[in-house]
Amino acid sequence: MxxxxxxxxxxxxxxxxxxxxxxxxxxxxxxxxxxxxxxxxxxxxxxxxxxxxxxxxxxxxxxxxxxxxxxxxxxxxxxxxxxxxxxxxxxxxxxxxxxxxxxxxxxxxxxxxxxxxxxxxxxxxxxxxxxxxxxxxxxxxxxxDLLGGAVREAIQFSGYLFYKWAAHPGQAGDAWGEALDPTGIVRQARTMVDRYGFGALKLKAGVFPPEEEIAAIQALRGEFPDLPLRIDPNAAWTVETSIRVGKELDGVLEYLEDPTPGIDGMAAVRREVGMPLATNMCVVSFADVAPAVAAGAVDVILSDHHFWGGLRRSQFLAGITETFGLGLSMHSNSHLGISLAAMVHLAAATPTLDYACDTHWPWKDPAEDVIKHGALKFRDGAVEVPTGPGLGIEVDRDALERLHRQYLDCGIRSRDDTGYMQRINSSYQLQSPRW
Structure with missing residues (x-):
């Protein structure tokens, strides 16, 4: 031999x-x-x-x-x-x-x-x-394969909706346009669904008074009667407001994400509302899991390999959620193709993934990425799992250099949503909870 x-x-x-x-x-x-x-x-x-x-x-x-x-x-x-x-x-x-x-x-x-x-x-x-x-x-x-083998060939993602201005101050408008009311949100959602085929929708909330955001969800339900809907105010609401919104949207939402700050606050809301509560804010490390379970604070953990320690430790989290009967999905931040590829491989090898994953991908200029085009494509709201060696993508060295040069030229060195807003609107104040 x-x-x-x-x-x-x-x-x-x-x-x-x-x-x-x-x-x-x-x-x-x-x-x-x-x-x-x-x-x-x-x-x-x-x-x-x-x-x-x-x-x-x-x-x-x-x-x-x-x-x-x-x-x-x-x-x-x-x-x-x-x-x-x-x-x-x-x-x-x-x-x-x-x-x-x-x-x-x-x-x-x-x-x-x-x-x-x-x-x-x-x-x-x-x-x-x-x-x-x-x-x-x-x-x-x-x-x-290194994570145990793919149990699905494609990963479903949800359309991530945002209230947005027509343009950054002093810049030309973008193709998405303005979305500051229910009509604008529905228009944005229709573009998302038509372009990418998403089978679920999530609204980033906590921007306007809750009544206006409830109206946006109701408008989405009217336009998309069969799609699962989610809302995420990033803990902008008090416990009382969260309970009120939760009861008003009972039977409409797939889950309510981080309506109020902290494990204790989430537990108080959970005792009063009918739909599941999801989080990527009060359970963000392994140390948070036990107290959240003990308090009955959440039903769904939105994992994110960027702050759970990578792919293998995210699988460890998946084992914990399975043990305690919790749902599991994925949180998203603004990202490029390497992160998307990693998310897709992790989701493929996680049998207990219960919900379509979040992604900011549609908000990125298609011409701006560090990977070569073709490896990752959205079809019917999903991305096929790459089958090539490793992540199955190829880094574009020229594109990497261009985006690095853009980093050097843009002058931004740390994300600061609040500071940017205050430079535009000097009266803006950060409040938590806001309503």
């Missing part, structure tokens, strides 16, 4: 140790999407992490692009050379140790709405994805 191919493969894998990391911050155009803490700035920030190995194979991860987060990524990167690319546990230990002396401020990437999740897991995430990308390339298998 000829053992040469197996021996050659083993020798190849034995060389798969990290030799260095390249971190490239990028910026891409973002529309003026409104939320309870302000409005999106003209550019969204991300960081592209490329991990190099002595096997001559590199892998990519994507994460937040705030200055503080990038500084932590660099601390972590300096700790990783020599680490076996297949030993993500060792990577995690090295990263946590590197962050022990962390005195960096800010850098959570979520404009203050989600800041309590584990810093170590936020930093680990991009390296975890890059390591799995490399492992898949070395083995000739997609990342979903």
């Amino acid at each position: 000829n053992h040469a191919p197996a021996a050659q493969l083993q020798a190849h894998l034995n060389q798969a140790r990290i030799t260095g990391v390249t971190i490239t911050p990028v910026a891409f155009k973002d529309p003026p999407l409104l939320n309870t803490v302000g409005v999106h700035e003209p550019f969204a920030l991300r960081a592209i992490v490329e991990v190099h190995t002595d096997a001559g194979v590199s892998g990519f991860g994507e994460t937040y692009g705030d200055a503080g987060h990038i500084a932590r990524l660099k601390l972590a990167a300096d700790s990783l050379p020599g680490t076996d690319i297949f030993n993500i546990n060792s990577m995690r230990v090295a990263i946590i140790h590197a962050l022990h002396q962390d005195t960096i401020e800010g850098g959570h990437g979520m404009s203050g709405m989600v800041t309590g999740s584990s810093t170590g897991d936020r930093v680990l995430s991009a390296f975890d994805v890059a390591a799995l990308d490399i492992q898949g390339k070395l083995l000739g298998r997609p990342v979903s």
Whole structure:
């Protein structure tokens, strides 16, 4: 028997140790999407992490692009050379140790709405994805195989609706137009559904008085009688307001997401409303799970590999939700193609995924990405799981350089929805809860 191919493969894998990391911050155009803490700035920030190995194979991860987060990524990167690319546990230990002396401020990437999740897991995430990308390339298998195997061939996503201005101040209007009332939201939703085929819709709320946002949901129900609907005010409502809205929309919503701040507040709402409560704000780390379960605060956890520690630790979360009978889906922040590919592979290999995932993808200029076109396409509201090695995508080096140059030129170094809104409207005040 000829053992040469197996021996050659083993020798190849034995060389798969990290030799260095390249971190490239990028910026891409973002529309003026409104939320309870302000409005999106003209550019969204991300960081592209490329991990190099002595096997001559590199892998990519994507994460937040705030200055503080990038500084932590660099601390972590300096700790990783020599680490076996297949030993993500060792990577995690090295990263946590590197962050022990962390005195960096800010850098959570979520404009203050989600800041309590584990810093170590936020930093680990991009390296975890890059390591799995490399492992898949070395083995000739997609990342979903490394996570246990795909149980679905395509991943369903929901259309993510936002109140928005027609344009950033001083700029030309975009193709989406203004959406500041129920008519505008329905028009936006119709474009989303017609263009991408979404089979569920979610409204980012907490922007206008609850009565106006209830009217928008009712208008969506009238236009789309069969689509599951969700609303997410980012904890902008008091417990009393949340209960009132929940009762008024009982039988209309698939779930109500983060209506009020904190585990105790969510539990108080949950005792009074009929539909499930979902969260990506009061349960954002493993330390939050036990108290949320004990309080009966939530029914659905919206995971996000960017702050749950990557793909494998997100699968750990999926096991916990299955154990306690909780629903599971995915949260989204403004992202590029590397993040979308990672989300798709994770969702494919997570049997207990119960709801269509969130995505900001439609809000991104199609011409702006760091991956080559063609690997990820929306069809009937879903993205097919790539079957090529690793993440199954190819980074476009020229595009990466263009978006890096845009980062350097735009001048934005940390996401600040509130500060941007206050520069436009000096009387704007941040309030939580707002109504």
